[in-house]
Each structure stands twice: as structure tokens, then as C-alpha cells.
Amino acid sequence: MYNIYNPIELSDEQKMVYIRLLIYLAKADNNPDYIEKQFIKNMITRFQLSPTLLQNISVPRSLDDLYGLLRPIRERAIALDLLHCLRFAASVDSVIDEEEVKIIRTVANILEIDDDTLLVINNFVFDEMIFLKQACDVLETEEVRC
Numbered sequence: 001m002y003n004i005y006n007p008i009e010l011s012d013e014q015k016m017v018y019i020r021l022l023i024y025l026a027k028a029d030n031n032p033d034y035i036e037k038q039f040i041k042n043m044i045t046r047f048q049l050s051p052t053l054l055q056n057i058s059v060p061r062s063l064d065d066l067y068g069l070l071r072p073i074r075e076r077a078i079a080l081d082l083l084h085c086l087r088f089a090a091s092v093d094s095v096i097d098e099e100e101v102k103i104i105r106t107v108a109n110i111l112e113i114d115d116d117t118l119l120v121i122n123n124f125v126f127d128e129m130i131f132l133k134q135a136c137d138v139l140e141t142e143e144v145r146c
Contacts, residue, residue, distance in 0.1 A: 008077060008078060008081050010047070010078065011072065012049065012053060013072045014072045014073060014078060015047040015049055016049070016053060016057075017069055017070065017072055017073060017082070018043060018047070018082060018085060019040065019043060019044060019047070019049070019054075019057065020057060020058070020059055020060070020069060021069070021082070021086060021103075021107065022039070022040045022043060022085070022086070022089050023040060023057065023059050024059040024060055024103065025086055025089055025090060025100055025103055025104075026040060026089070027059065028097055028099035028100045028102075028103055029095075029097040029099055029100065033093050035092050035093050036089065036092060036093055039089050039092050040089075043085075063106070066106065066107070066110060067110055070107065070110050070111060073111060076113075079111040079112075079113055080113065080117070080121065082107070082111070083104065083107065083108055083111070083113060083118065083121050084121050084124070084125065086103070086104050086107065087104055087121055087122055087125045088125050088128065088129075090104065091125055091126075091129055104118075105118070
């Protein structure tokens, strides 16, 4: 995920890993809702992926597929960013399913990210969600105070 503070350059292959995992995560509860689909569409737009790359997207069907999919993620910074993106995507619908947690934990294990680091990512995303909720509340009020 690109953030405005510290952008991470990704190859098209790495971007496709993000998109495929986001789709896999959204399908984890067998009921991807509108906000999850919209999040994925926004990521595709942000990544500026060509339509030809998006044709015939497949998601992992086994643990071996997941290992194969994650091969392009070699740098720790990208691995952490990917986990942040997955955890954020799991949170956008306000319901984090057990299957989503299992997928994120499996991806973290494959990328050799320890549980303590994963906990920091989880806490960071939780704080981000609170901040965004509060920002929405403030922006929806009629009076803005400095």
C-alpha cells in the first residue's frame, strides 16, 4: 500500500500479490461485502494496474499456492506493508472473521514475520481505524473547532 509518508515502490508482480491476497481475504468469509470490494477497487486504481494484468486473476487454493504467490515479496518492508494492507482490509467492514485472521497469520508465518510484529501491526491498524472514525465524526459536524 502506498502511503504519503513513506512510499514503497512495488513491481507490477508485487502489486498483483497484494490484489490477489485482498481478493482471497475478502472471500474468506464467503460473503465479500460492498466496502471490501470497494477497498480492492481503490487499491487497483491506486496501483494503476493495466486491465490485461487483471484478467484471469486467481486466488490461492492451497498452502503451496500461497507460498508460490508470496515469492515476489522479498523485502521485509514490503512484507510488513502487505500485512498492514491485509489487516486494514479485514477491518474495513467492522467485522474481522476468524478465517481472515487465520489467513493473515499464515501469510505472516510464510513471510517470517514474528507474532510480536504482527501484534504491532494489528494495534497500529486499530489505532488508524479509531482515528479515521473520529475524523469522520469531526468532519460531519456542522461546527469545526481549531
